[in-house]
Amino acid sequence: MKSIKLLFAILVILATSGCASWLPQGAVKQTGSVVDYLYPDSKSPPQMHETVTYLRPPVRVGIAFVPGGNWSTGLPEAEKLKLLGRVKESFAKYAYIGGIEVIPTQYLSPKGGFANLGQVARMFNVEVIALLSYDQVQFNDSNALSLLYWTIVGAYIIHGDQYDIHTMVDASVFDVRSQKLLFRAPGTSEVKGGASLSGFSEKSRVARMDGYNKAVDQLIPQLQTELESFKERIKTDASIKVQDKPGYSGGGGLGLLTLLMAMLFAWVAYVQRT
Amino acid sequence: MCNARSFGLPIATAFVVIACLALLFAPEEVAGWLAFDCQAILGGQVWRLWTGHFEHFSVQHALVDTIVLFLAGAVAERELGTPRVGLAFLVGAPAISLGLLILAPEMSYYRGASGLSMLAAVAGGIALWRSRPGLRLFLVACGSFLALKVLLEIFGLSLDMANLPKTVQVAWQVHFLGSALGWITGFYGQRQSCLELNTARHLLPG
Numbered sequence: 001m002k003s004i005k006l007l008f009a010i011l012v013i014l015a016t017s018g019c020a021s022w023l024p025q026g027a028v029k030q031t032g033s034v035v036d037y038l039y040p041d042s043k044s045p046p047q048m049h050e051t052v053t054y055l056r057p058p059v060r061v062g063i064a065f066v067p068g069g070n071w072s073t074g075l076p077e078a079e080k081l082k083l084l085g086r087v088k089e090s091f092a093k094y095a096y097i098g099g100i101e102v103i104p105t106q107y108l109s110p111k112g113g114f115a116n117l118g119q120v121a122r123m124f125n126v127e128v129i130a131l132l133s134y135d136q137v138q139f140n141d142s143n144a145l146s147l148l149y150w151t152i153v154g155a156y157i158i159h160g161d162q163y164d165i166h167t168m169v170d171a172s173v174f175d176v177r178s179q180k181l182l183f184r185a186p187g188t189s190e191v192k193g194g195a196s197l198s199g200f201s202e203k204s205r206v207a208r209m210d211g212y213n214k215a216v217d218q219l220i221p222q223l224q225t226e227l228e229s230f231k232e233r234i235k236t237d238a239s240i241k242v243q244d245k246p247g248y249s250g251g252g253g254l255g256l257l258t259l260l261m262a263m264l265f266a267w268v269a270y271v272q273r274t
Numbered sequence: 275m276c277n278a279r280s281f282g283l284p285i286a287t288a289f290v291v292i293a294c295l296a297l298l299f300a301p302e303e304v305a306g307w308l309a310f311d312c313q314a315i316l317g318g319q320v321w322r323l324w325t326g327h328f329e330h331f332s333v334q335h336a337l338v339d340t341i342v343l344f345l346a347g348a349v350a351e352r353e354l355g356t357p358r359v360g361l362a363f364l365v366g367a368p369a370i371s372l373g374l375l376i377l378a379p380e381m382s383y384y385r386g387a388s389g390l391s392m393l394a395a396v397a398g399g400i401a402l403w404r405s406r407p408g409l410r411l412f413l414v415a416c417g418s419f420l421a422l423k424v425l426l427e428i429f430g431l432s433l434d435m436a437n438l439p440k441t442v443q444v445a446w447q448v449h450f451l452g453s454a455l456g457w458i459t460g461f462y463g464q465r466q467s468c469l470e471l472n473t474a475r476h477l478l479p480g
Contacts, residue, residue, distance in 0.1 A: 250445030251331055251438040252386025254342050265416055266345035272406050
């Protein structure tokens, strides 16, 4: 009888330890670095060339996620395009941006450098590219409730596993011709939650997506603020010049304020006559 | 000081406004033949120097330009007379276009009547300055507004929202040239007008 009890205790220990080992513990990381993409295998810092960056509004802008190492296991391309679409929409209102092209990651080769960036810019006919680098770390932990997984039913209803997802999305805007970083803006998020053993995979996948969405939510206003300060910086920065695009179109634009002024002008002239 | 003329129909201005509005409903091919096109003008299609001012990019663009033109042109014609304003439009339109070729050689296309609107507004303002001294403070305010508008446009800023498509830039050169020609028209036009009126008064019996 004593040996049966011992055998049962060993079985329980083995079973519960098995539950714990089903999930990857510690941290799972997805990353795509702009430095790895633009300066692959770089052992020495890139040389600085004192060049003047010419911006010719309306500027055609490309936007893309940088290709990353673990990305194939992370966010699907369709979701990436949705996120890029949101960034695109928030910048469509600016008159000096001629058009924004969403560039799928497949067009960028990992560690492609500026040579690849130049090819993509020519392919999509853009002058400036906003590269979105990302870093997402998911911490998985089990709590005390996970002990109940051994009941089998507990594995379906008890939230014995927790995730803590930290996401950072960083937009770096480069002028393709001069290879100069014009400005950058980050967006971060933290998503926490718990799930049962059986639903952990699905819930944590949704949470990872939520993490990217929240980071992009924070990124967009930051990027708009940076864009505004960049507009101010252009006025004093001698290394960046704004030029008219050859062959651009011009219009004699009078606004509503001028229209009101003209109405007042005509009315005053008419009243003076009478 | 000259006597005021009556507020009749500003015929010269009405002609330009009707042309602008009529072309708004014309097919795009027609617009392609009439708009200011740098290469086409240099290739000999000189009518574009005039007709480019009648073309617009959108209904809103045309409406704002033509309403301002009509209001300013009515004042200018009342003060200076239809023949002078008509002549100013006839000479001013190609002068603005030629100036645009010189000041903005990289601008390939241009559409809009705002150059003529500025010409009419400044001409009318100068004429009023001389004939109505009581309005001078008001005219200084109007002139300052226009000067500030052009100055801001030179630096790529806008005092008010121009009704242009996203890919089209405000051609401040046109506003500058229109204002300069308006100044000349108002100054010399009024002077001539007063001289003629005073001569006629002396010639009249009694």
